[in-house]
Amino acid sequence: MMKIVFGLFLIVLACFRCYSFSQEQISIPLNEWSSQRVVSRALGKIIGDSGIPVEYIEISVEDQWGALKRGKIHFQIEVWEPSMKQPFDNLVAKNEIIEMGTHEATVIEDWWYPNYVKKYCPTLPKWTALNQCIALFKKKPTDSKGVYYGGPWGYGDADIIRALNINFEINRLANGMELWKQLELAREKEQPIVLLNWSPNWTDKFAQGTFIQFPEYEEQCEINPDWGLNKEYIKDCGNQKHGWLKKAASHALKQNYHCVFQFIEQVNLTKEMIVDASSLVVVDKLNGPCNVFCVTAKFK
Numbered sequence: 001m002m003k004i005v006f007g008l009f010l011i012v013l014a015c016f017r018c019y020s021f022s023q024e025q026i027s028i029p030l031n032e033w034s035s036q037r038v039v040s041r042a043l044g045k046i047i048g049d050s051g052i053p054v055e056y057i058e059i060s061v062e063d064q065w066g067a068l069k070r071g072k073i074h075f076q077i078e079v080w081e082p083s084m085k086q087p088f089d090n091l092v093a094k095n096e097i098i099e100m101g102t103h104e105a106t107v108i109e110d111w112w113y114p115n116y117v118k119k120y121c122p123t124l125p126k127w128t129a130l131n132q133c134i135a136l137f138k139k140k141p142t143d144s145k146g147v148y149y150g151g152p153w154g155y156g157d158a159d160i161i162r163a164l165n166i167n168f169e170i171n172r173l174a175n176g177m178e179l180w181k182q183l184e185l186a187r188e189k190e191q192p193i194v195l196l197n198w199s200p201n202w203t204d205k206f207a208q209g210t211f212i213q214f215p216e217y218e219e220q221c222e223i224n225p226d227w228g229l230n231k232e233y234i235k236d237c238g239n240q241k242h243g244w245l246k247k248a249a250s251h252a253l254k255q256n257y258h259c260v261f262q263f264i265e266q267v268n269l270t271k272e273m274i275v276d277a278s279s280l281v282v283v284d285k286l287n288g289p290c291n292v293f294c295v296t297a298k299f300k
Helices: 002-019 034-049 061-070 081-093 115-119 157-163 176-189 251-256 258-266 271-282 292-296
Strands: 026-030 054-058 075-080 098-102 108-114 146-150 168-172 194-199 209-211 245-249
Touching (some): 026 061, 034 075, 034 258, 034 271, 061 081, 075 081, 081 098, 081 245, 098 251, 146 157, 176 194, 176 271, 245 251
Antiparallel strands (some): 075 245
16 A cells, blocks of 8 residues: 555655646546545545546536536546447547547446345346235335336436336435435335345445346447347347446546646556445535545555
């Protein structure tokens, strides 16, 4: 851990020599999930301590792409393949943003349930169990559909429901913390719930669960209706497993803050780092700006 920390500060010292007289701000986005917010604030603390002004901008994933393209934000440290591949790849291909490399961690984002639910629905985790056990997932017994709790991000959830004829509706929540509130309410009473989750995440350590087993993802699933079980609609499969996690930057960062650009290039997040970063907020209830040392202490 100490080698990582010292390596970061060696880069920061170079940044300080390059930019100690600059009055421009580095603008860092804060998105709707915990690890991104913690890691972004930790990096901002290092950059700020080098003498470069830093500002944090609350922004949605959808809105961040235009801001990154225009240089209104300078970098995104967590670009998740399942939900962000299309806009990211499009902008990189047009040379409107810069790909800064891939983290060690690989990711999954998909439907998930806490493990206690299986004793009420033994055919889980197979996706057909959702309809077989639909009564467990209704808000009220008289409802005609089960409820899936989703977030504000684009995963094609509605397309999956349509293509696989899953008799569920989506309750779309504003951010990750709203998802975890629903999960905690369910866990307190051991009520069945199915919701969006991802890994790496705090749940890997503190709320053991299982991802729904949809038909395995292939690229054709998203573009060719003839692929898979449903010959009429696309997305009759789950999301990609073992997806990449990348970094992105605006051209303004490379042009105006080359040392910071080099610094971000060398940041490499592992699964354990992301789990611990998200746990700081959800489990340890650290909701304010975090001193960099309280974050790096967790990054072992």
